[in-house]
Amino acid sequence: MSGSLLIDLIVFGLTGLGVFFSLLRFLMGPTSFDRLMAIDMMNVIIIGLISLLAYMFKNNMYMDIAILYGLLGFIETIVFARYLENQANTPSNCAETKSMDGDAK
Amino acid sequence: MTDLIQQIIGYTLTGLGALFYFYAGLGLLRMPDFYTKLQASTKATTLGTFSVVLGVGILNPSFLGKSLLLIVFVALTNPVGSSVMIRAAYKNKVPVCKETTVDEIAPILTNQESQRNGGENHE
Numbered sequence: 001m002s003g004s005l006l007i008d009l010i011v012f013g014l015t016g017l018g019v020f021f022s023l024l025r026f027l028m029g030p031t032s033f034d035r036l037m038a039i040d041m042m043n044v045i046i047i048g049l050i051s052l053l054a055y056m057f058k059n060n061m062y063m064d065i066a067i068l069y070g071l072l073g074f075i076e077t078i079v080f081a082r083y084l085e086n087q088a089n090t091p092s093n094c095a096e097t098k099s100m101d102g103d104a105k
Numbered sequence: 106m107t108d109l110i111q112q113i114i115g116y117t118l119t120g121l122g123a124l125f126y127f128y129a130g131l132g133l134l135r136m137p138d139f140y141t142k143l144q145a146s147t148k149a150t151t152l153g154t155f156s157v158v159l160g161v162g163i164l165n166p167s168f169l170g171k172s173l174l175l176i177v178f179v180a181l182t183n184p185v186g187s188s189v190m191i192r193a194a195y196k197n198k199v200p201v202c203k204e205t206t207v208d209e210i211a212p213i214l215t216n217q218e219s220q221r222n223g224g225e226n227h228e
Contacts, residue, residue, distance in 0.1 A: 013123075063172065070175070
């Protein structure tokens, strides 16, 4: 039992270090895309952590929670990425339509 | 005996997955560029999630169906999210690092834009 406890400690320590590094990148990311990427990576690591909790607590409900958490994290990533992309595109599109109008006139 | 083999395989897979999570965090912290950081974090976390969830499913076989479902789900969604993020970053002109010399998508995009503009002019 002590051997399995040591293995659990190593596994949770390495996973927690991964979450800690992505939290550091979220705090000091130069652009907003770095922060978005750090959030996405944290979501994927937390899916693994929740399934580890399902094994530790021997409860089948945690796998459902992990699936639902992954779905919400995926939607969050897509929505934020599309928002930032459209934020970049809007002024250039306006400039293009203005220049095309000017050419037509 | 089968319990021992099952525990050995499960703990090995889980430890490998946790190691890949650690490597993904290290790559996210140390890589010089947005694109290399995204490649390191996405690939390593996908493999780590496969390994950890499969290890949990082998350690406790009553979780195996849901863990396989979770693996399929992560394999479908994680590359899509990374490709959407990298497209948004490329359209926002996030700078690349000094060592990057090849930009393969720029001539394709300029070709598409010139073809589109040419078609509009012909009309």
